[in-house]
Amino acid sequence: MTEPLVLELLALPKAVPEARRAVRDHLRAPCPEVQLCVSELLTNVIRHLGEGTPVTVRLYHAPDGRIRLEVTDPDARAWLVARTPDETDETGRGLLLLDAVARRWGVWLSPVGKTVWCELYEDAALGSTGGSVPST
Numbered sequence: 001m002t003e004p005l006v007l008e009l010l011a012l013p014k015a016v017p018e019a020r021r022a023v024r025d026h027l028r029a030p031c032p033e034v035q036l037c038v039s040e041l042l043t044n045v046i047r048h049l050g051e052g053t054p055v056t057v058r059l060y061h062a063p064d065g066r067i068r069l070e071v072t073d074p075d076a077r078a079w080l081v082a083r084t085p086d087e088t089d090e091t092g093r094g095l096l097l098l099d100a101v102a103r104r105w106g107v108w109l110s111p112v113g114k115t116v117w118c119e120l121y122e123d124a125a126l127g128s129t130g131g132s133v134p135s136t
Contacts, residue, residue: 002026002028002061004058004059004060004061005022005023005026005057005058005059006056006057006058006059007019007022007056007057007058008054008055008056009054009055009056009057010051010052010053010054010055011042011045011046011049011050011051011052011053011054011055011073012046012051012052013046013051015042016038016039016042016043016046019038019039019042019057020035020038020039022057023035023038023057023059023069026059027059027067028061031067031120033101033102033120034059034067034069034120036097036101037069037097037098037101037102037118037120038057038059038069038071040095040097040098041069041071041098041116041118042055042057042071044095044116045071045073049073049074049075053073053074053075054073054074055071055072055073056070056071056072057069057070057071058070058071058072065121066103066119066120066121067119067120067121068117068118068119069117069118069119069120070115070116070117071115071116071117072113072114072115073113073114074112074113075113075114076109076110076111076112076113076114098118101120102118102119102120103118103119103120103121104118104119105117105118105119106118
């Protein structure tokens with residue numbers, strides 16, 4: 001089993017492509033869906049908690065070909081809520097994208113923060129069944 005990737009970083013716009021690159025370099029095969037998910041989850045932290053928020057990104061490989069991506073931040077109060085943006089909205093599609101490409105996803109709350117996680121298949125040919133979008 002491959003060692004997990006663990007990135008401790010500050011949620012800054014420049015960290016998003018750096019995290020995508022680190023994820024891409026760590027994977028055994030190309031998986032743009034995982035890169036999309038890490039981008040969206042980091043962008044959520046930047047947008048809703050602010051630039052400079054400390055985050056931990058973890059990427060695990062399971063023997064069955066699943067990949068688990070986790071992004072942990074220090075704010076347990078900031079719950080994720082999926083929106084239904086209209087066609088003129090410039091934001092609000094991140095969780096919808098996550099739901100579309102992830103096999104499943106969710107949120108763990110703790111007294112010291114939250115972890116948003118998702119699972120995907122490294123081999124995109126295995127497909128995804130989508131997760132569940134929390135409703136408002």
